[in-house]
Amino acid sequence: MRETIDLLIQLQELGLIRDEQRSLHGPLADLASLNESIDKLTEKLDAPAKAIYTRLSKKDHIVMSPMHAGRCSMCGMSLAISQVQSVKQCRSLVACPSCARILYDPDGAKWVAERPKLSSGERKTxxxxxxxxxxxxxxxxxxxxxxxxxxxxxxxxxxxxxxxxxxxxxxxxxxxxxxxxxxxxxxxxxxxxxxxxxxxxxxxxxxxxxxxxxxxxxxxxxxxxxxxxxxxxxxxxxxxxxxxxxxxxxxxxxxxxxxxxxxxxxxxxxxxxxxxxxx
Ligand SMILES: [Zn+2]
Incomplete structure (x- = not known):
């Protein structure tokens, strides 16, 4: 299942790159090869994953939500222990019970600093x-x-x-x-x-x-x-x-x-x- 998750993350990234290109170059953006890559990658997904991706990506370009500290990073929903386990085991696609995005356990670099407290000091601008x-x-x-x-x-x-x-x-x-x-x-x-x-x-x-x-x-x-x-x-x-x-x-x-x-x-x-x- 990790392979499907990785494909889905890659697909989402391509969609976001398309957004970036549009925001940087406007109507002049050349999206032909990006669109082709997106189509090719979509074809690699199995039918259920493809159906979920297609449905979710119509609503929002972020369809994959990394799990962090037992929560969905996108909507903040706190997950049940059994859900956290399922996401970690990665044997099936687990949807966030609140926002419906697909949850995954990120394996990249981890943030280790403390989050700056809002109450301390003046507000940054x-x-x-x-x-x-x-x-x-x-x-x-x-x-x-x-x-x-x-x-x-x-x-x-x-x-x-x-x-x-x-x-x-x-x-x-x-x-x-x-x-x-x-x-x-x-x-x-x-x-x-x-x-x-x-x-x-x-x-x-x-x-x-x-x-x-x-x-x-x-x-x-x-x-x-x-x-x-x-x-x-x-x-x-x-x-x-x-x-x-x-x-x-x-x-x-x-x-x-x-x-x-x-x-x-x-x-x-x-x-x-x-x-x-x-x-
Ligand atoms: Zn969520």
């Missing part, structure tokens, strides 16, 4: 909701996408947020293999969905000479935004990246951010550059 100076990596050493993702994943682990940077790297590279997250203007948005228990988290790496992102792309990535995305905020993530694209298509912001030589100055430059585009 803008990009500070997702990042901090400790997650800024100016002057990446990386020459390739994999190396860049590894440096940024290591920063997340050093900051005490996740348990295993190497799992993040693998998941992010698998995602890149489906479709590159480089979007032009020297921007790349590698990410890993399904890291539950924390919030959406953003790490920024900059590179003056640029990172060669794929073999086919000529434009190197100078701004690499690496994100871990709890599944439930997938739609919000799209808004966040369109805000970042809007910011970084302007030369004044690109220059200011690229000039920062240490994490503190990079953080200040990012906060300043995004103050009107990230709410």
């Amino acid at each position: 803008g990009v500070a909701r997702f990042s901090s100076a400790s997650l800024m990596v100016p002057n990446l050493k990386a020459k390739t996408a994999r190396e860049a993702i590894a440096e940024l994943s290591a920063a997340m682990q050093s900051a005490g947020l996740v348990d295993d940077a190497s799992k993040l790297v693998n998941d992010a590279i698998n995602r890149e293999a489906t479709l590159s997250t480089a979007v032009g203007h020297g921007l790349a948005f590698p990410h890993v969905r399904g890291v539950e228990g924390g919030g959406l988290t953003l790490v920024l790496g900059t590179s003056k000479q640029g990172v060669k992102w794929t073999d086919t792309e000529d434009e190197p990535a100078q701004f690499v935004f690496f994100a871990t995305i709890p599944t439930a905020v997938s739609a919000f993530y799209l808004k966040l990246i369109s805000g970042l694209v809007e910011t970084f298509t302007k030369d004044v912001h690109r220059k200011a951010v690229l000039a920062a030589e240490d994490p503190e100055s990079l953080w200040k430059a990012l906060v300043k550059a995004t103050r009107y585009t990230i709410k």
Whole structure:
């Protein structure tokens, strides 16, 4: 059954990539090959899984919900012990009794930091909701996408947020293999969905000479935004990246951010550059 679950997760990811492409390129997005991949993958599912997927995906593009701390990550429903067991055993597809999405036990990197308490301190605004100076990596050493993702994943682990940077790297590279997250203007948005228990988290790496992102792309990535995305905020993530694209298509912001030589100055430059585009 794990194979079916993996197929379903991959299928959902393709659907979300289609949403990303639409939100980044609008009506100009070229979706033909994506649609073809989606059709091919759908054909690989057995009849019951295909029926469930087709029915659920009409309602919402998130059809798969990672189980976290005994709950459905999407709707928050607390699951009975027997349901938790069934999800872990993975012998059949288990639907959330509340939102009907298919539950699975995620095997990627785990969030280990405490969730910031809402009551403590002042409320954060803008990009500070997702990042901090400790997650800024100016002057990446990386020459390739994999190396860049590894440096940024290591920063997340050093900051005490996740348990295993190497799992993040693998998941992010698998995602890149489906479709590159480089979007032009020297921007790349590698990410890993399904890291539950924390919030959406953003790490920024900059590179003056640029990172060669794929073999086919000529434009190197100078701004690499690496994100871990709890599944439930997938739609919000799209808004966040369109805000970042809007910011970084302007030369004044690109220059200011690229000039920062240490994490503190990079953080200040990012906060300043995004103050009107990230709410
Ligand atoms: Zn649910």
